Amino acid sequence: MPVMKKLVAADIVLGEPLPFSIFDERGNLLLRKGIAIAMPDQVDRLVTRGALIEDTRPEAGLAGAGRPQRSSPMPAAAPTEPVFERIAGLALNLKHIVATALRTPEQIDLPARIGKIARTIQELCRADLDSMLAAPYLDYQNPYIIVHQLMGAVLTEVVAERKGVDVEQRVSMICGALTRDWGQLSLQGELDSLTGPLSDGLKQRVRAHPTRGIEMLEQAGVTDACWLESIRAHHERLDGSGYPNQLKGDQIPLGGRVLAIADVFSAMGKPRPYRNRVLGPQNALREIYLKVGSEMDE
Template identity: 55%
Template sequence: MMEPVRCPSRDSPDANAACAQHPTSPMYPSKRQITLADIPLGEPLPFSIYDVEGRVLLRKGVVVSMIEQVESLILRKAVMGTTTPPAAPSAAQRAGAPMRAAPEASPVYEQVGSLILNLKHSYATALKTPDQIDLPSRIMQFAARLQALCTTDTDSTLAAPHLDYVNPYLIVHQVMGAVLTELIARRQGLGEEQRLIFVCAALTRGIGLAAVQGEIEQCDGPLPEALKKAVHAHPLQSGAILRRAGVTDDCWLDSVEHYHERLDGSGYPQRIAGQSIGLGARMLAIADTYSAMTKPRPYRGKAWVTQTALRDIYLQKDAGLDGELIQNMIREIGIFPPGSIVRLKSGELAVIKQRTHKAADAVAYTVYDQRGMPLLEPMRRETSNPAYEIVGMVPFTDCRAAAVTIKRLWLK
């Protein structure tokens, strides 16, 4: 169980020291029966799996990609272990043949997609059969993985959730907010272990909405009063769920319960203000606001394009949201974040692949030609060329016919 720490306000001299007091990613317990939540789909197994008689079924490092495989293992009452007996050398190895190189890691874009699927699965397990998952440990593993992906390829890590319109909004929204939280905290100068707990908070901030998310998404207008109350209560509900799951870290819980508070006291659920709002909650507030603005929801109408969302957030600086942290986010993601769809002077629609702060510096790839026809292969355009300068932005929902072409940019 994690030792709780107090989560001080951003200006507290103890902020960095207190928030660093949490454990690193835990080890799996040895030899216990596996559950649905134990196996990360699309990622190398962090342990080996054995049958009830101790025979190896799957060795550590094997990738399981289908939920049916997991269910089959559970039916066989398979168990997990942290260690695996060394495999006997093959005939080829005994004969001195060269060993096959280890498979290359999948593109970061795909790894983020796998993480989204695993978070979805973990949410479902935690809410339906909480005794079958160690939620704090699982979330910390996801958070550490997300940090590593941000370090490896920030552009792909940003683009993947931004362009994901297949998985449930609530889950993608958590991941997008977690990526932004990591980048804001990194720009703020926090160390990796300090940032980890805030990324954990971002990944779980909306778990209290999961029970009513289906109803919310069915609304095609203003939310009815009962759902409004559920939305306003969800930060505390999320905190309660996390406490029952075993989360005891004050920074984690404080960030989740107060990320909808605002500096001017206009937020919810407790209408606290100013320095009473901790650093984690302030960072999550900005990340959550940007992610929500750039994703469409029936009861809120069309999604905003990234530039409009950034401008609106900037206008809230030091009134509702922390101005310094807003600047940190903009410096990290640019005014044209990866995955932004832009209209070129040529009449083509293009997608931005890399973060940039100036339109003329953007690396854009056309996905629709001048006639509005989607292209099979994206074509690079230099926006410094007057013929291809950026003249506007377009929401991704207007470009879904080119979704496969757009995704291909990050899979090469």
């Protein structure tokens, strides 16, 4: 069985795929090989909690030769697929749904497929919320639009659940979070190739994406009012400075308020060519709290 050693900061190169998987002291998988860690404080937290990796030094194998090994923290076979693996599968599934919906929407039952992903997100948040919050931040494999939708969906479940929203209404909100930027899909190639700020024309097209997204979803068979209204209002702001309808205060439905927080927090964590700053989670929360009562719902 492999010999394990405690992780040290020097084992990890920021921004580079991990050459090993990382486990906790009980052998539970924390991060799978190939995932990139981008922030030093993530490394510090892993080191502080005593995370383990396989010791590949030649002397480690020799030291254990010829004598019984103590029980290794590396599990021989995990009873269930790790959360990081399952959310990676959700990302692939969402990519497939998006591509099919754009090309041949009649071939899929879109409300059912998105609803299934939403319920899986609820299940995984109950099982391992830390991994669910971390996985999208550490995903550098999938397109921004996919990761952004998934991160927003996870955050929507967290905020709505703690707000006391019932399970079924949360499913509708999560479905909204998973599809909130579909009206922007036709612009995504143009947005991804930008090397500077949005032009006025492109900005106007971006601001129309909630309305366009609802049209696409209705054409694909979505009739859930909470799902659609959450998307329509996710860029509205309490002070009326949002879009597309400049709604104020109580005019904004709860789903729109929740999606707004999830969308803003998620967007602050991923680099974009037209965004000057990328913030870590704590600074993103600070930015949001500074807007509480004016733009964001307390």
